[in-house]
Amino acid sequence: MDVLKRIIERKRTEVEYQKTVVSQRELEQRPLFNRKPLSARDAICRPGSSGIIAEFKRKSPSKGIINDQVLVAETTAGYVRAGAACLSVLTDEPFFGGTSQDLTQAREANPATPIIRKDFIIDPYQIVEARAIGADFILLIAACLSPEEVQTFSQLAHDLALEVLLEVHDEAELASHLTETVDLVGVNNRNLKTFVTDTETSVRLASLIPDSFVKISESGLQQAESILSLQQSGYRGFLIGETFMKTADPAQALEQLLADLNQLNPLSQKQYIV
Ligand SMILES: O=C(O)c1ccccc1NCC(=O)[C@H](O)[C@H](O)COP(=O)(O)O
Numbered sequence: 001m002d003v004l005k006r007i008i009e010r011k012r013t014e015v016e017y018q019k020t021v022v023s024q025r026e027l028e029q030r031p032l033f034n035r036k037p038l039s040a041r042d043a044i045c046r047p048g049s050s051g052i053i054a055e056f057k058r059k060s061p062s063k064g065i066i067n068d069q070v071l072v073a074e075t076t077a078g079y080v081r082a083g084a085a086c087l088s089v090l091t092d093e094p095f096f097g098g099t100s101q102d103l104t105q106a107r108e109a110n111p112a113t114p115i116i117r118k119d120f121i122i123d124p125y126q127i128v129e130a131r132a133i134g135a136d137f138i139l140l141i142a143a144c145l146s147p148e149e150v151q152t153f154s155q156l157a158h159d160l161a162l163e164v165l166l167e168v169h170d171e172a173e174l175a176s177h178l179t180e181t182v183d184l185v186g187v188n189n190r191n192l193k194t195f196v197t198d199t200e201t202s203v204r205l206a207s208l209i210p211d212s213f214v215k216i217s218e219s220g221l222q223q224a225e226s227i228l229s230l231q232q233s234g235y236r237g238f239l240i241g242e243t244f245m246k247t248a249d250p251a252q253a254l255e256q257l258l259a260d261l262n263q264l265n266p267l268s269q270k271q272y273i274v
């Protein structure tokens with residue numbers, strides 16, 4: 001069975017159990033549920049934005065343990081100081097070693113930076129929970145959902161003032177799942193069957209995504225050169241986890257990447273505020 005199927009099977013059991021522990025009504029009474037979410041679109045598109053969505057990722061199915069030494073509040077605050085436009089916090093525990101508490105700690109440490117709840121959303125309960133733990137936007141993965149679910153889940157997210165990043169892997173998912181109700185469209189460069197990452201996937205799909213959506217390239221991004229070339233293809237956002245997290249100082253790795261990018265592109269020397 002492929003990894004996504006295993007993740008989703010596990011997630012269904014986990015969400016049903018979680019509903020018996022904390023009801024939706026209780027989630028709606030949490031203090032963070034009443035906080036006004038921030039716009040990832042605005043953070044990524046504002047002039048001078050690095051567009052980097054820096055991810056806190058302890059482990060993954062493709063790499064195993066990446067970094068279990070660093071702390072979430074310290075690392076995410078470092079990312080923001082280094083120039084991240086947004087943060088991504090994985091909240092899946094079995095496969096990625098993340099928790100909802102991680103996201104809440106990142107929220108407390110970074111009150112002015114949009115945070116995505118990076119998880120495998122298959123139930124409306126998780127969207128309400130996303131707002132209650134302090135997220136500003138959510139991920140909907142086309143490979144895990146029907147087009148109708150993307151439509152209804154993104155509508156619910158908007159009703160809760162959360163933005164939506166729709167993730168696709170290929171042309172077919174884009175054709176079947178893209179709807180006006182999402183805000184950002186992410187192309188995942190990681191083939192979930194082989195785990196191989198190839199930024200050509202983003203290049204290939206770029207022109208098929210209407211410019212009304214903010215385009216995000218996800219996974220396997222390591223070099224300033226790749227980011228520059230993806231910018232030239234129309235991408236505004238770059239979701240990066242492992243490249244930063246595999247180092248002892250993830251924020252310093254982001255700072256270095258932005259310095260390399262500025263070096264490569266002297267015309268926009270002052271573009272990234274670091
Ligand atoms: O990262 C994995 O191994 C993985 C496996 C199966 C499903 C999803 C997976 N990753 C989630 C992500 O989307 C990435 O964490 C994110 O795009 C950052 O990727 P990277 O920069 O390559 O860590």
